[in-house]
Amino acid sequence: ARTAAVIPAAGRGVRLGPGAPKALRVLGGMPMLIHAVHAMADSRAVSLVVVVAPPDGAPEVRSLLDAHALPERTDVVVVPGGESRQESVKLGLDALPPGYDIVLVHDAARPLVPVDTVDAVIEAVRDGAPAVVPALPLADTVKQVEPAAPGEPEPVVATPDRSLLRAVQTPQGFDRATLVRAHETVRGDVTDDASMVEQLGLTVVTVPGHEEAFKVTRPLDMVLAEAVLARRRH
Ligand code: CTP
Ligand code: MG
Numbered sequence: 001a002r003t004a005a006v007i008p009a010a011g012r013g014v015r016l017g018p019g020a021p022k023a024l025r026v027l028g029g030m031p032m033l034i035h036a037v038h039a040m041a042d043s044r045a046v047s048l049v050v051v052v053a054p055p056d057g058a059p060e061v062r063s064l065l066d067a068h069a070l071p072e073r074t075d076v077v078v079v080p081g082g083e084s085r086q087e088s089v090k091l092g093l094d095a096l097p098p099g100y101d102i103v104l105v106h107d108a109a110r111p112l113v114p115v116d117t118v119d120a121v122i123e124a125v126r127d128g129a130p131a132v133v134p135a136l137p138l139a140d141t142v143k144q145v146e147p148a149a150p151g152e153p154e155p156v157v158a159t160p161d162r163s164l165l166r167a168v169q170t171p172q173g174f175d176r177a178t179l180v181r182a183h184e185t186v187r188g189d190v191t192d193d194a195s196m197v198e199q200l201g202l203t204v205v206t207v208p209g210h211e212e213a214f215k216v217t218r219p220l221d222m223v224l225a226e227a228v229l230a231r232r233r234h
Contacts, residue, residue, distance in 0.1 A: 001101035004048040005040035006092035009108030010081020023108035028229035035111030052081040106171035113213035121173035131197040134209035135166035
């Protein structure tokens, strides 16, 4: 089965602060999105990358991609994204040609995921899992709170057993038909694709995540990403 990667890159990056759309911010001299595309194309199994660009940024993204050589085996398609991540992923799925039976969904905001993690996700889908997520144990204890009025302290109502919690990353890998069905039937806000498959009643499995697959969300994450790239160059 052939494998395609959909890269949602249409977000503004509000939490990163003012500036260009997050995926176009530069890390180690190259836009974050180009790092993310290369991270997918580095896997020998990936032969198509669908980039979901900021709604008015598809031409700019196309020319950026044309300026950065990819492996011969990899095609890249660019489509404009939507208002929410979920909508952007759906627009990327709609652009997939026939013949790709395994689909990865990978945040442009995780530019540094190692190829071994990508390959582990693909392998688990090939082994029959309908949905696969890279996951890591948590360092922090997590509290559940009750919502409070602005300025009021939030009371803690529970402390879930940390040993059973995982932080999940991307790429998340799917049997294509399952992911398409999830996007066609599940309504309501979600923050990842695997949760939509969970809502279909199917089992999502984990593979080990990687600390370098962290999401660039706030300004400190840019500092960390630059440091990881500098370490790789040594
Ligand atoms: N994304 C997208 N379309 C949207 C919103 C988000 O394709 N309408 C993408 C982002 O470009 C990013 C990924 O989804 O690669 C993960 O989202 P997040 O880290 O939340 O990025 P942003 O939404 O851009 O950041 P923020 O929430 O801080 O605005
Ligand atoms: Mg967001």
